[in-house]
Amino acid sequence: MLAAMPPTPPVAESRPGASDRDRGGASAAGREAASGPDRDRGDACPGALRLHRADDGALARVRLPGGxxxxxxxxxxxxxxxxxxxxRLELTSRGNVQLRGLAEDAGAELGALLRAAGLLPSETHERVRNVIASPLSGLDGLGSADVRAWARELDALLCASPPAAGLAGLFLFVLDDGRGDVASLDADVTLIATPGGGALLRLGRAATARRVAPGTAPAAALAAAEEFLTAVRAAGVKAWFVREAAQLLDPGAEPLPVFAGGAPELGPFGGGVVAGTRFGSVTAAQWRALAGACAGELRITPWRSVVLPGATAVGELAAAGLRLTPGSPWELATACTGAPGCAKSLADVRADAARALETAGVPGLPVHWSGCERRCGHPAGEWVDVLATGSDMYRVTNHRISARTTHDLTMEQMAQAVAEARRTN
Structure with missing residues (x-):
């Protein structure tokens, strides 16, 4: 469980398009007009009903609040x-699930399937239900609250709020049970449970937080999101994320705890099993093995692993090709979709990344392969950036450490450069 500490800068975080001036909040007395980017284009984030057209067919993203x-x-x-x-199914960095290769007219049938399964409680709000929760909450005796209840309450409040339908499709809520595992993620609204049922509420990347009374945490999170919408509307700013309008909001004065961060270790633990995937992609057969091994519930983590409460069938999961051993080169290794699924990608980055991990892979810092400059899905904090510059060429950069870049590497050189960069302390 986290202990309150004197105000310190939060763990370095990253989101595509962020800059150093975006970090931190502003005092109530010193608020100024927001200077975030003007969003002239519409929010094209895919959902379960609004499909995204990709090179391999349409894509649907199904929100799973709390995973x-x-x-x-x-x-x-x-x-x-x-x-x-x-x-196949894809796990995302927000604990959601994507379906790919859909026909362009599959939306109606998919919607009917999701409604029947209870996975589409609101057609007007389905894209804004982005909620990450501590994945081991209530299972291992750590933390100050079981935030699954918060996730369900916040989801219901979101779906019942007409203003909340105006949130961007990537607006993110994070619910940390007090252990600090997800509090360091780059969320718009973060709740951190405190002893006694209360919470700290952090807005964007603010260095301080608001104190939330016991029993009011989910309602406070929704109120903060609605406050953001009201503030940017009044200021005439087209901001999608809290960090773009931090000057308009009062971040509070409570000190933030130190964020421990970190994914749950793969393999068995006292309350079940944590199973890993390769780049978040699983076959339907592997997905059924996961569903069959759990005690009625699955929890998708933002690290693209799956927590299976009550599971014991480690052998069957391993036989299905799921990762159950901690400390492998695949730990904290991610990649965008790449070619052939994405027209913008310059390479089949997942195939190249898999070869690199298997030939010169070492565990260590998070590493992300990107097929283009957008770097979709890259992690927050310290990470190794592997960017395709051609069909067989890559550029490797250490982000937030030395900023050392190696240019135009061949496949073999890339694998060695990644291994060296991941070892950096």
Whole structure:
């Protein structure tokens, strides 16, 4: 459980397009007009009903607040992937699930399947239900609260709030049970549970927080999001994220705790099993193995692993090709979709990344392969950036450490450069 500390800068965080001036909040007395980017184009973030057209077919993103779903809902998603998509499911960095390879006219049938499974409680709010929660909450005796209840309450409040429908499709809520595992993620609104049922509420990247009374945490999170919408509307600013309008909001004066960060270790633990994936991509058969191994509930983590409460069938999960051993080169290794699924990608980055991890892979810092300059899905904090510059060429950069860059590397050189960069202390 986290202890309150004197005000210190939060763990370095990153989101595509962020700059140093975006970090931190502003005092109530010193608020100024927001200077965040003007959002002239519409929010094109995909959802379960608004499909995104990709090179490999349409893509649907199903929001799972808190990463929570029942075994029956998981099986429904596997059926949808096989019936309507390419037979695979993708886990995202917000604990959601994507289906790919859909026909352009699959939206109506997919919507009906999701409604029947209880995965589409609101058609008007389905894209704004981005809620990450501590994945081991209530299972291992750590933390100050079981934030699953917060996730469910916040989801209901979001869906019942007409203003909340105006949030961007990437606006993010994070619910940390007090252990500090998800509090360091780059969220717009973060709740950190405190002893006695209360919480600290952090806005964007503010260095301080607001104190929240016991029993009011989910309502306070929604109120903060609505406050953001009201503030940017009054200022005439087209901001999607809190960090773009930090000067308009009062961050509070409570000291923030130190954020421990970190994904749950793979393999068995006292309350079940944590199973890892390769780049968050699983087959329908692997998905069914996960659903069959749990005790009725699955929890998708922002690190693209799956927590299976009550599970014991480690052998069956390993036989299905899921990762159950900590400390492998695949730990904290991510990649964008790449070619052929994305037209903007200059390389099949997932295939190249897999070869690099298997030939010269070492565990260490997070590493992310990107097929283009957008760097979709890259992690926050310290990470190794591997950017495709051509079909067989890459550029490797240490972000937030030495900023040392190696240019135009071949596949073999890239693998060695990544291994060296991940070892950096």
């Amino acid at each position: 929570l779903l029942t075994a029956a809902q998981a099986l429904a998603l596997a059926d949808a992937a096989e019936r309507l998509g390419d037979g």
